[in-house]
Amino acid sequence: MSAVLEIAGLVKTYQTLFGKPRVALDHLDMEVYQGQIHGFLGPNGSGKSTTLKTLLGLLRADAGHMRILGQPVPRMLPQVVSRVGAIVEAPAFFGNFTAHKTLLLLAKAGGVPKHRVDVVLDQVGLANRAEDFVKTYSLGMKQRLAVASALLKDPELLILDEPSNGLDPAGIREMRDLLREQADRGATVVISSHILAEIQQTCDSVTIISRGRRVAAGPVSEVLAANDRGTYRVRVDDLPRAARILADAGAQITVSGDQIIVHDLADPAWVSRALGLHDLWVRELAPVAQLEDAFLSLTGGGPRRGQFRPVDNSEWPEERGPAPEPPFEVTGQIIENGRHA
Numbered sequence: 001m002s003a004v005l006e007i008a009g010l011v012k013t014y015q016t017l018f019g020k021p022r023v024a025l026d027h028l029d030m031e032v033y034q035g036q037i038h039g040f041l042g043p044n045g046s047g048k049s050t051t052l053k054t055l056l057g058l059l060r061a062d063a064g065h066m067r068i069l070g071q072p073v074p075r076m077l078p079q080v081v082s083r084v085g086a087i088v089e090a091p092a093f094f095g096n097f098t099a100h101k102t103l104l105l106l107a108k109a110g111g112v113p114k115h116r117v118d119v120v121l122d123q124v125g126l127a128n129r130a131e132d133f134v135k136t137y138s139l140g141m142k143q144r145l146a147v148a149s150a151l152l153k154d155p156e157l158l159i160l161d162e163p164s165n166g167l168d169p170a171g172i173r174e175m176r177d178l179l180r181e182q183a184d185r186g187a188t189v190v191i192s193s194h195i196l197a198e199i200q201q202t203c204d205s206v207t208i209i210s211r212g213r214r215v216a217a218g219p220v221s222e223v224l225a226a227n228d229r230g231t232y233r234v235r236v237d238d239l240p241r242a243a244r245i246l247a248d249a250g251a252q253i254t255v256s257g258d259q260i261i262v263h264d265l266a267d268p269a270w271v272s273r274a275l276g277l278h279d280l281w282v283r284e285l286a287p288v289a290q291l292e293d294a295f296l297s298l299t300g301g302g303p304r305r306g307q308f309r310p311v312d313n314s315e316w317p318e319e320r321g322p323a324p325e326p327p328f329e330v331t332g333q334i335i336e337n338g339r340h341a
């Protein structure tokens with residue numbers, strides 16, 4: 001498998017007007033292989049946008065090497081740009097243009113044949129609204145238009161920042177199918193997203209970053225296996241009572257719908273025994289490998305009762321331990337067993 005995207009030792013520091021320079025990327029490495037849908041994940045402020053902008057020549061790196069489709073960038077960017085489709089920040093479209101006109105202009109500017117406009121409108125499910133003004137579009141429709149613009153060149157590499165943003169559940173599924181179609185025809189797709197369940201379902205491989213560094217990478221199944229923290233789903237008839245018994249017995253649990261999620265469980269039989277002692281019989285006990293769990297444990301991002309989690313704080317030197325928690329209180333949020341209820 002050949003690498004379509006390679007980043008090695010990328011460093012980017014922002015100079016701030018007041019205070020210390022901010023290290024956004026701290027020797028970041030990343031590889032994405034051909035034909036894959038690759039998830040690019042990290043907490044707020046971890047450096048995702050900075051990486052993508054640097055890759056696309058919108059920002060200048062301080063150090064490091066990058067290659068797109070085998071070509072060193074930014075030096076060879078003009079040679080590869082026609083083979084890359086990207087949306088890094090939500091593009092601003094003219095509200096008084098129709099989607100069709102918008103794409104026609106973009107096609108003309110990019111030297112793309114006109115017939116591609118109807119193809120991509122159809123691909124993103126906007127064909128029946130193509131003659132409406134963009135200002136009448138919902139957020140999800142604007143997102144589809146943005147993706148259509150990235151698909152115009154029939155790119156070999158598609159880079160999408162939060163492609164499911166604003167889409168309803170059916171739209172998310174359509175987006176997933178669309179990305180899979182792109183990968184099936186041999187294109188490579190990189191998506192950044194905060195919807196971890198979506199990434200888990202959509203992506204073949206992931207890179208997880210924190211404070212501008214890679215903290216995990218590889219096929220989704222391997223990242224999940226390497227970070228399996230013994231999470232199990234339990235279904236039982238008297239759920240509130242079972243939850244109380246398990247919590248009292250010292251288990252870390254989250255109640256979610258009609259199930260209890262038990263975390264950090266070394267021996268699942270312990271659950272059956274603990275509940276059986278109280279005449280409660282387990283209907284289902286199954287392992288759940290969640291990307292969300294892996295993400296939170298790798299980036300240290302679990303919620304704490306009554307506190308906001310700080311965004312990735314790149315000014316804080318690692319040798320001083322974890323960055324301090326802000327002291328302010330959260331109101332109006334229920335956090336159960338250390339997790340959002």
Ligand SMILES: Nc1ncnc2c1ncn2[C@@H]1O[C@H](COP(=O)(O)OP(=O)(O)OP(=O)(O)O)[C@@H](O)[C@H]1O
Nearest residue numbers: 014022024042043044045046047048049050051314
């Ligand atoms: N123009 C800028 N000037 C100064 N600091 C910046 C600038 N842009 C980004 N940063 C800082 O660089 C770090 C990385 O930001 P970046 O936007 O790349 O993160 P991100 O992972 O894309 O975050 P999010 O998920 O919230 O979009 C953050 O600490 C951010 O405050």
